[in-house]
Every structure is written in structure tokens, then in C-alpha cells.
Amino acid sequence: MKQCFTLGFTLLFVFFCGVSVSAKETAAPDRGVTINVYNWGEYIANGTEGSLDVNAEFTRRTGIQVNYTTFDSNESLYSKLAGGGADYDVIIPSEYMVSKLIEEGMLSKLNFENIPNFQYIDEPFRNPNYDPDNLYSVPYTWGVVGVFYNTDYVESVDSWADLWNEDYAGKILMFDNPRDAFAIAQFRLGCSLNTTEESQWREAASLLKEQRPLVQAYVMDQIFDKMESGEAWIAPYYSGDAAILVDNHENIRFAIPKEGTNYFVDAACIPITSSHQREAEEYINFLCDPEIAGANMDYVGYSTPETAAKAYLSPEVAQSPLHYPTEEVLARTEAFVNLPESTSKLVDSLWAEVKMGGPGESFVLVAIILCFFGVYVSIIVYKRNKRKREMK
Amino acid sequence: MKKAGARLYTFLMFLFLYAPILVLIVFSFNDTDTGSRSVWGGFSLRWYQKLFEDRLILEALCNTLLIAVIAAVGSTILGTMAAIGIRSMKRIPRRIMMNVTNFPMVNPEIVTGVSLMLLFVFAVRLLGGRSLGMGSLIAAHITFCLPYVILSVLPKLRQMNPNLYEAAQDLGCPPVKAFFKVVLPEILPGIVTGMIMAFTLSIDDFVISYFTSGTTQTLPIYIYSMTRKRVSPEINALSTVLFGAVMVLLLIVNIRQKKEKPSWEKKEEETL
Numbered sequence: 001m002k003q004c005f006t007l008g009f010t011l012l013f014v015f016f017c018g019v020s021v022s023a024k025e026t027a028a029p030d031r032g033v034t035i036n037v038y039n040w041g042e043y044i045a046n047g048t049e050g051s052l053d054v055n056a057e058f059t060r061r062t063g064i065q066v067n068y069t070t071f072d073s074n075e076s077l078y079s080k081l082a083g084g085g086a087d088y089d090v091i092i093p094s095e096y097m098v099s100k101l102i103e104e105g106m107l108s109k110l111n112f113e114n115i116p117n118f119q120y121i122d123e124p125f126r127n128p129n130y131d132p133d134n135l136y137s138v139p140y141t142w143g144v145v146g147v148f149y150n151t152d153y154v155e156s157v158d159s160w161a162d163l164w165n166e167d168y169a170g171k172i173l174m175f176d177n178p179r180d181a182f183a184i185a186q187f188r189l190g191c192s193l194n195t196t197e198e199s200q201w202r203e204a205a206s207l208l209k210e211q212r213p214l215v216q217a218y219v220m221d222q223i224f225d226k227m228e229s230g231e232a233w234i235a236p237y238y239s240g241d242a243a244i245l246v247d248n249h250e251n252i253r254f255a256i257p258k259e260g261t262n263y264f265v266d267a268a269c270i271p272i273t274s275s276h277q278r279e280a281e282e283y284i285n286f287l288c289d290p291e292i293a294g295a296n297m298d299y300v301g302y303s304t305p306e307t308a309a310k311a312y313l314s315p316e317v318a319q320s321p322l323h324y325p326t327e328e329v330l331a332r333t334e335a336f337v338n339l340p341e342s343t344s345k346l347v348d349s350l351w352a353e354v355k356m357g358g359p360g361e362s363f364v365l366v367a368i369i370l371c372f373f374g375v376y377v378s379i380i381v382y383k384r385n386k387r388k389r390e391m392k
Numbered sequence: 393m394k395k396a397g398a399r400l401y402t403f404l405m406f407l408f409l410y411a412p413i414l415v416l417i418v419f420s421f422n423d424t425d426t427g428s429r430s431v432w433g434g435f436s437l438r439w440y441q442k443l444f445e446d447r448l449i450l451e452a453l454c455n456t457l458l459i460a461v462i463a464a465v466g467s468t469i470l471g472t473m474a475a476i477g478i479r480s481m482k483r484i485p486r487r488i489m490m491n492v493t494n495f496p497m498v499n500p501e502i503v504t505g506v507s508l509m510l511l512f513v514f515a516v517r518l519l520g521g522r523s524l525g526m527g528s529l530i531a532a533h534i535t536f537c538l539p540y541v542i543l544s545v546l547p548k549l550r551q552m553n554p555n556l557y558e559a560a561q562d563l564g565c566p567p568v569k570a571f572f573k574v575v576l577p578e579i580l581p582g583i584v585t586g587m588i589m590a591f592t593l594s595i596d597d598f599v600i601s602y603f604t605s606g607t608t609q610t611l612p613i614y615i616y617s618m619t620r621k622r623v624s625p626e627i628n629a630l631s632t633v634l635f636g637a638v639m640v641l642l643l644i645v646n647i648r649q650k651k652e653k654p655s656w657e658k659k660e661e662e663t664l
Contacts, residue, residue, distance in 0.1 A: 036523070036607040038607075040617070041614070041616075041617030041618040041619070042618050042624065046446055046447060046448055047445060047446075047447060048442050048445040048446050049442065049445075053447065056447070067607055067608075068448060069607060069608070069609040069613075069614075070448075070609065070613075070614060070617035070618075071617050072616055072617040072618075072619050083509060083513070083603070084513050085509055085512065085513045085516075085523065085524040085528075085603075085604070085606050086523055086524060086605075086606045086607050087522040087523030087606070087607060088607065221619065221623070224426060224428070225428060225429050225430040226430075228426060228428050228430055228431050229428075229430040229431055231430075244425065244426050245426060247425075248424070248425050248426050249426075275522060
């Protein structure tokens with residue numbers, strides 16, 4: 001019996017390991033170097049559904065092995081780096097995290113001589129506000145935040161104010177993270193996303209509190225299910241992730257509100273602790289190769305910052321306003337940068353206020369808990385009395 | 393009336409326990425491009441196909457299984473030795489020892505995770521290494537599996553007749569041989585249970601692995617990293633496969649236990 005076990009496991013093992021190290025035709029000689037790449041989950045073409053396996057292709061061309069791992073949020077990337085237990089060579093954080101890492105001296109300057117493909121990066125993506133002299137980062141993908149709506153119930157959307165429309169009460173979804181949610185209110189107010197004025201943040205918070213009774217739920221990825229099933233009618237989300245919704249459902253459309261919107265960039269950087277900077281730069285250079293970038297973004301569904309790469313995308317994607325909004329729209333966008341400590345604390349506490357609602361709701365919660373407690377105590381008292389009666 | 397109530401209660405309990413898994417299994421066969429979890433688009437095996445093409449998931453699975461096997465074997469050997477040692481201690485040291493080994497079980501996982509990370513980072517720096525990885529993961533997993541193994545082996549040792557071992561030695565068996573010939577067969581069910589427990593604990597651990605993994609990725613960490621976008625139905629498919637595998641494992645264990653009752657039970661039956 002036990003032998004059966006061992007045999008089974010061994011077979012399983014051989015099978016999986018066999019799968020993981022296949023496809024090695026005409027490979028460059030192994031250079032004996034492995035770089036550790038840390039990227040967002042599901043954010044690279046991995047060879048499924050006929051796509052290009054980017055990491056395998058890199059290894060084949062250069063002979064450098066890639067240990068590719070993934071994270072779920074900028075904050076967990078930060079804690080991993082700050083914890084000191086990991087030795088990453090290439091990381092791909094979002095814009096505000098790039099600026100935070102730069103401020104804290106955790107990134108090393110790139111040697112752009114090793115990244116000749118940087119020439120393909122379009123002008124608007126160079127010297128961004130999060131890395132003003134473009135010394136530390138190379139953009140990987142970008143996208144904008146827009147509004148998805150179901151045409152069966154919502155005629156059209158052209159302003160963020162539609163998320164405050166009482167006709168859609170109970171059918172509106174909102175972001176479940178403070179920066180994205182506040183950004184929407186800030187665009188309505190017409191102030192900067194990166195303001196350090198306390199009064200502006202408070203104004204935005206009161207606007208969000210006003211919206212709260214109309215909101216069905218504060219969610220992130222559940223937006224997909226809720227929009228698909230018609231449970232919700234209108235929701236803000238990132239263009240790249242949700243393009244799949246628009247492609248598959250005729251009644252779901254995407255609009256970028258006229259007040260302007262938040263645009264986000266995820267950029268490749270090298271941590272200061274990296275011991276393979278040369279190879280890491282080779283990897284970044286490889287990602288910027290228009291052919292690779294095109295094939296990669298074709299799978300990922302986000303937008304590439306390289307016009308040259310669009311030639312390798314399917315024409316519908318390259319011309320879709322969802323993936324590549326017009327310049328006029330882009331002129332009205334703003335990206336996040338890292339907020340100073342005091343402001344980000346304020347934002348967190350304001351966000352907690354928005355989500356908790358006023359003191360009225362917490363009163364209900366306390367009442368419910370007290371109710372339960374009361375029932376519990378009365379049950380105990382009742383049982384004790386009963387026992388006493390029986391004893392007599 | 394009372395019986396119907398009891399039935400309803402049992403039914404509800406099983407519903408709560410198994411409905412989520414059932415939904416997960418059903419939607420792993422859902423045929424929609426968006427991988428919806430609310431709209432049914434027909435039956436297909438596409439997510440299973442995609443799963444077996446996805447190198448990253450399979451690598452993570454490979455890592456997880458490798459770590460689980462090594463951690464299970466390692467913690468079983470160490471745990472069994474510890475249990476035998478604890479068994480032959482005097483009363484007070486034994487009590488102290490039991491408390492010390494039980495502590496990691498009640499200690500919040502996150503505390504264990506962070507403290508292990510700090511220790512490993514310190515040790516790795518001291519030894520001139522660069523990063524945590526497979527080694528630290530295995531060490532961490534052995535650490536948190538150990539108490540469970542000890543706990544499942546100790547009762548078997550307690551049930552065993554202590555005179556058996558001495559009798560074997562009286563009859564001229566050297567201590568090591570006596571252990572393998574007499575003690576080990578007696579406590580084997582406990583060891584196997586402990587090992588399976590360690591194996592499953594190691595497979596699904598997230599918190600401690602998250603802190604001690606360095607640049608290695610296990611399956612739970614990989615799945616968690618997918619949550620920014622949404623969890624792809626590939627994960628439903630993978631979970632279905634894992635659920636099936638664990639189910640088979642459990643069935644095998646149960647059948648095994650039914651077949652070979654522990655010898656002390658047989659003896660009791662004989663004396664009766």
C-alpha cells in the first residue's frame with residue numbers, strides 16, 4: 001500500500017517536472033546565471049492559449065535562467081523588499097510605488113546603454129512625474145481608469161457624476177482601495193490626485209460619503225461577475241483588465257469621463273540589492289523589444305507604451321479607444337505619486353470613515369452584538385434556574 | 393419530529409461545508425471566455441487544458457509538492473524521535489516539554505512567520521548567503537509540522553505496553569533492532585497519521601510560507617498573487633484536481649485503518 005503511495009507521488013513528480021523543463025530548441029548556451037523577476041500575478045504571456053512564453057524565450061535567446069515569481073499588491077512587494085529576505089533583480093511596481101522606492105533609495109540607477117530598446121518608448125511615457133529624470137524605471141504597461149456600464153439600464157456615461165446618479169441607486173460599484181476611490185471624487189472636484197491640502201481630501205471624503213448609500217458594494221475583481229450577471233449596472237475599473245468584458249458582452253460599454261481620469265503605469269526597475277544588474281538590464285531590454293512587447297501585451301490585455309509594438313498586436317486592439325485612448329483624453333489624465341506620510345495617514349483614516357459610514361451604523365452593530373450577548377446570558381440564566389429547580 | 397430536526401440540521405451542516413466546493417467544481421467546467429463565476433456558458437475542459445499548459449502554475453505546484461514531501465518526512469522523523477524521548481521523561485520535564493512543543497500550534501501563524509523570517513534573514517546574512525529560498529521554506533515547514541506529528545505519535549506510545557520493548561531486550565535483541573522490530577510497528581498508525589497531517593498542512597500553508605519564501609514561489613502564494621486581477625478558472629480546475637487527490641488519499645487511509653486494526657485492539661478483543 002505504502003509503496004503504491006510512493007510510486008504515485010514519484011510518477012506525479014516526474015510528470016510535473018518533465019512538463020516544466022521542456023521546449024529547449026536551439027538554445028543559447030547556459031550562462032549559469034539566474035535572475036529573480038518579481039511581477040504582478042497573471043501579468044505576462046506564459047505560453048498558454050498559443051501565446052509566446054516570454055520567460056522561456058528570454059532564456060532561449062540569452063542563456064540566462066529566469067526565476068519568475070508574482071505578487072498581489074504594491075504593498076506586498078514593498079514588504080518583501082524591505083524585509084530583506086529576498087534578492088530580486090527585476091521588479092515591476094506601479095508608479096506611486098516607484099516614486100516611494102526612489103525616495104527611500106531602494107532602486108539602483110539603470111544603465112541605459114544596456115537597454116537600447118528604450119528608444120522605442122513613446123515620448124509621453126518618458127520622464128514621468130514619478131521618476132522625473134527617468135533614471136530608475138522603464139515603463140512596462142499602462143492603462144486608464146474608466147467607467148463600465150450596462151446599456152440595458154444606463155443610457156450613456158460621460159461624467160463621474162453618473163456614479164452619484166440616484167436612478168442607479170443600489171446598482172453602483174466602487175473601488176475598494178482608497179487612492180482609486182478618492183481619485184474619482186477628486187476629479188469631480190477638479191483638484192489634483194496628489195494634493196497635500198487636507199481640506200481637499202476632506203471635501204473628497206464628504207463627496208464619497210454622500211455616494212455611499214447609493215453604492216451596492218466596494219469591490220475589486222468581483223466587478224466582473226457583478227457586471228456580467230447584471231447585478232450591478234455601472235462600475236469604474238482599469239481599462240486593460242476589463243477589456244475582456246466589453247469584448248464578450250454587447251451590452252457592456254466603456255467610457256472615459258470628461259473630467260479626466262487617472263492613468264497608471266507599471267514600470268520595470270532594479271532593486272539596489274540586485275547582484276545581477278547586467279543581466280537584469282538585459283531582461284528589461286528584452287521586454288522592450290517591440291516584437292516581444294507586442295506579443296506579450298496581446299496576451300496580457302494591457303496597453304504598451306511603444307508605438308512600434310502595436311504592429312504586433314491584433315488591429316482591433318491597436319485601434320480600440322479602450323486600450324489606446326486619444327491624445328485629447330490622455331491630456332486630461334494624471335498619475336499617482338507617493339504621498340507624504342502625514343497625508344497618506346489622513347487618507348487611510350478618511351477612507352475608513354467613508355466605508356464605515358456614520359456613527360449611526362456602528363450603533364446598529366453594537367446593538368446587534370448586545371442583543372446576541374443578552375440572548376446568551378438569558379439562556380445561561382434559564383438553564384441554571386432549571387437545574388436548581390430539578391435539584392430541589 | 394425530533395429526528396426530522398436532526399436530519400435537517402445535519403443536512404444544513406453538510407450543505408455549508410460542501411456547497412462552496414461543489415460550486416467551485418461546477419464552475420471549473422464553465423465554458424466562457426471571461427471565466428465567469430456567475431454565468432453558465434456550457435461544459436468544457438478548456439481550463440484544465442490551460443492549467444496543464446501553464447508553466448508557472450505547474451512550477452509552483454512542483455515546489456509545493458517537493459516541500460510538502462520533504463517537510464512531511466523530515467518532521468515525521470524528528471517528531472517520532474521527540475515523542476519517544478518525551479515519553480521516557482520524568483513527569484515534570486515531560487509536562488514542560490509538552491507545553492513547549494504545543495506552543496507553536498496555538499501561536500498565531502503570522503507571529504511564527506515573521507519571527508522565522510527574521511531568524512532566517514539573520515542566519516543567511518551571517519552565512520553570507522543572498523536570499524531566502526527553498527531551504528528556509530523547508531526548515532519553516534518542518535518547524536510548524538513538528539508539534540502535530542508529536543501529538544499524533546504520543547498517544548500510540550502511551551497505548552503501547554512498555555514491557556514489550558524490555559522483553560525484546562531480555563531476549564537478546566539490541567536496542568536499535570528492538571525499536572525497529574517491536575516499537576515501530578506498534579506506533580506506525582500514529583506515525584502515518586502524523587505524516588499525512590504534516591503533508592496536508594504543508595501544502596496549504598500560506599502565511600508562514602509568505603514570509604519565509606524569499607524568491608521561491610509555492611502554489612498558495614501564486615494563487616494569492618492572482619487576486620489583483622481575478623482568480624482565473626484555472627484555479628478552479630486546479631482546486632478540483634487537488635480536492636480529488638486529497639479525497640482519494642483520505643479514502644485510502646480510511647480503508648487501510650479499517651483493514652488493519654491496531655494490535656492492542658485485537659489483543660483486547662482476545663482477552664475479552
